[in-house]
Amino acid sequence: MALLEIDDLHLFMRSFEGEAHVLNGVDLAIDRGEIWGVVGETGCGKSLTGLSVSRLVATPPARYARGAVRFDGTDLLRLDEAAMRRLRGRRIGMIFQDPTTNLNPVFRIGEQMVDVALHADGADASVLGLPSGASRRARKAAARDLAIRMLDRVGIPDAAGRIDDYPHQFSGGMRQRVLIAMALIGRPDLLVADEPTTALDVSVQAQILRLIHDLVRQDGLGVMLITHNLGVVAQICSHVAVMYAGSIVERGPVRAVLKNPTHPYTRALIAAIPSAATARGTLKGLAGSVPNLIHAPQGCRFANRCDRALPACREGRPATVEPSPGHRVACNNPAGEAA
């Protein structure tokens, strides 16, 4: 049993025009020590998949029609809110894109981290490691020590001296480190990172990627890394899942997928990245746009933008091919070596 198993997840989202079928049978298993990159264009369901894991999608307007999100064997969609709260911030850590809006500007960094530590300790007393009768003051002091250790670990220089700073006194990269430290304070088993480096400069991005990479090595946590940057995926992910219009269309070990992309959509995504060899004016874009998910097309949702589409593609769900072990592609007419 994998650490996280998303199984045939269907999510509908109510809107003024009708109900959009935004996740269409997502299935994904993430184990400890694995970093799964989840990639795809805007609006393909990457973030909703991530939010479903921490169950932060508001229902309504959303509605889970089918499927399960099993974490260590427990279906999160069936847990009550109190049980879910014990998991969030303790066993499931989360990092979001914008390090500026995810810290409260009017509280000191330390206070915000102590809050998280105390909450995690409430769910599992081993986080602070104090006996059950410990006073509130002792718990607070231990939480503060833990916060300093975590800041130090994510590479904030002079952590003890900076812990009483406000968020605006930190740079963007340092704020993202604070958020990573916060996500890790409960020693989670699973980390969901939604575009953690998109708002950062490349040099800072490289530092954050190294940090995540080292943490996975040392603590063996599983990571779902949501990004639209295939360069980031190539650098640190062990596996990759390519999403399109609410489904995973190609997945597998990162080398297999990026070296031998087989779904036409994956190939188009890779072809759109300018490389050293691309002559000016010859970069291949991807014409068309993601289909309307309120009246989603029958069959393969990529068919209307696909230059390899067959008549069968517009009818039923596409067949799955497996070009190499673990590399699975949902396509009737795959390209690459599988063709």
Add this chain to the structure above:
Amino acid sequence: MLVVEGVTKIYPGRRGRPDVAALKGVSLTVGRRESVGLVGESGSGKTTLTRCILGLERPTAGRILVDGKDIATLPAAEMQRLRSRVQIVFQDPYASLNPRMTAHDIVAEPMIIHRDTLGLDARRRTDRVAELLDLVGLGAQHLHRYPHEFSGGQRQRIGIARALAVNPELIVLDEPTSALDVSVQAQVLNLLHDLQQRFSLGYLFISHDLGVIRYVCDRVSLIYRGEIVEEGPAEALFAGPRSEYGRMLLGAMPDPDPDRSPFR
């Protein structure tokens, strides 16, 4: 066409703090039909330099020449005319279009501002808007739609059409594709290339995506803490950066080839 000569911009420090030198003796040039990349991290002075070039900020020292004329010494009327020749496309296509104006009004607005230079009446402006939208790959059916009805890529096309409206010679592109998906980015980059060929435009292309810079630029300037630390042909820079900063930037650029990852 654009010459920036030793531009320094110093902002006075607040409440007794030391002054901040946002730009220190920056020089660069952009010629016709040339794309010059300006690469630097946040806080390196890219935006200050753009603001100086657009005449929104007055440099503390140094000169900015457009077609040989120093923009600091121009009388207001001449400056107004000059503004029609230097346009800008902003980074965020969601924030840079007025949500209460239609695509038509957004693209027509610069033509109204510069009506003395262009001399277009309302009807001819509308014709020109339709022509511009067509040029950037949108149709007449889009004329009376509002920004929220467009996707990010389409909005950026409207931003480009607006910049082209007054027949500029130089366009400052401030991270024009960083808010877009790669598939859409490819289309916008190709559009920009195509427009450059047709209208002999000069581009000052600001980006932190070195892959994009390599694809579109003839020459590149690296800016670090308000100083140009390296300048030269794009090919040479990517083949072997001379500056410490250039090496660091290239090293940090995530390569989409898993075998070239520093972590494996």
